Amino acid sequence: MVNKFTQQLKELVLEKVNQIIQTLDTDKQLGFGLIMKEFCEHFALDEMIFQHLYDAYKQQIPELELYSRDTDIYYRREETLHTITFLEKSFSLEEATYHGFLTSCLELSREVLPLGTVVELDEAYFKPSQEHGIPAKVVITGRFIAPQGYNTYFPYCGVLYPFGEMKKDAQIHFTTPLIKNVLHKGYKDQAEEALEIIMKQELIIDKNLQSIEFSTQDMHKLQKEIELKQRAGEQ
Structure with a gap:
């Protein structure tokens, strides 16, 4: 069961993703917007998915396969275009937008250590x-x-x-x-x-x-x- 705190974190991720979608041109908003939201509905609270995707991005790995919540996730890099595929759906983002998408989702889903740690x-x-x-x-x-x-x-x-x-x-x-x-x-x-x-x-x-x-x-x-x-x- 998702508690109030984790639900709020998920809502923050979805709000940020919606903010990013609004920066896309109209065709991409229509083509990828709902798929990006669905991806985050599934994995918003899975910090390690975003960490693995960011590591692949940072290391310029051309392809990556992940598995979470009974779902296969595929990542592919083609020059400056980055594509994520899951549940037979996919969305593609250019370099700057993809970087912003990944880092924002990673930061929002990360645990914050309390004072005194x-x-x-x-x-x-x-x-x-x-x-x-x-x-x-x-x-x-x-x-x-x-x-x-x-x-x-x-x-x-x-x-x-x-x-x-x-x-x-x-x-x-x-x-x-x-x-x-x-x-x-x-x-x-x-x-x-x-x-x-x-x-x-x-x-x-x-x-x-x-x-x-x-x-x-x-x-x-x-x-x-x-x-x-x-x-x-x-x-």
């Missing part, structure tokens, strides 16, 4: 304790942080465990793929679920933002800012 970050990207050979552990202290001047947001920020925020602006901002392990989950109740719905509605649907992990432009911009700060600190 302790995570281990991927040492390939974050190595503050490298000299001790200890993986970085971070306590999540904030979610859905949208930096000024960016068209994206950070899903999480936190402080190093067990030190906490030892100096001002010492928080670490990170994305879901950088989480290697969840060591301890924080407290979650209906208020937490309500906040997740509100923030996803505001950032992903109303403001049309996406996680910074999906924006090469903002990732490069952020990297340059970090490098400038590091150089300033060395002087």
Whole structure:
């Protein structure tokens, strides 16, 4: 049985997909709109389907076959055209629209870890304790942080465990793929679920933002800012 929270998540996915459909030309709206909605009716709450499709997109895999809810799903890439087929129905989207469709559905269906959760970050990207050979552990202290001047947001920020925020602006901002392990989950109740719905509605649907992990432009911009700060600190 689908509870109120998961039903709200599904409604957000369908609202976002409808928003994307409205950007298509009239012929594509008529040809693919209902099929896209039906696809999301079936798989809106299946995060792993969207994750596998996004991984295939990112790795430029030409074909992929998936299975979920007793249904075969086929993905095919032909240059800039991306086609998904299921239940003998299919829809095709150009590069930019397909990217927006996948990333939005993935973000909306993803679990959001609650405050107080302790995570281990991927040492390939974050190595503050490298000299001790200890993986970085971070306590999540904030979610859905949208930096000024960016068209994206950070899903999480936190402080190093067990030190906490030892100096001002010492928080670490990170994305879901950088989480290697969840060591301890924080407290979650209906208020937490309500906040997740509100923030996803505001950032992903109303403001049309996406996680910074999906924006090469903002990732490069952020990297340059970090490098400038590091150089300033060395002087």
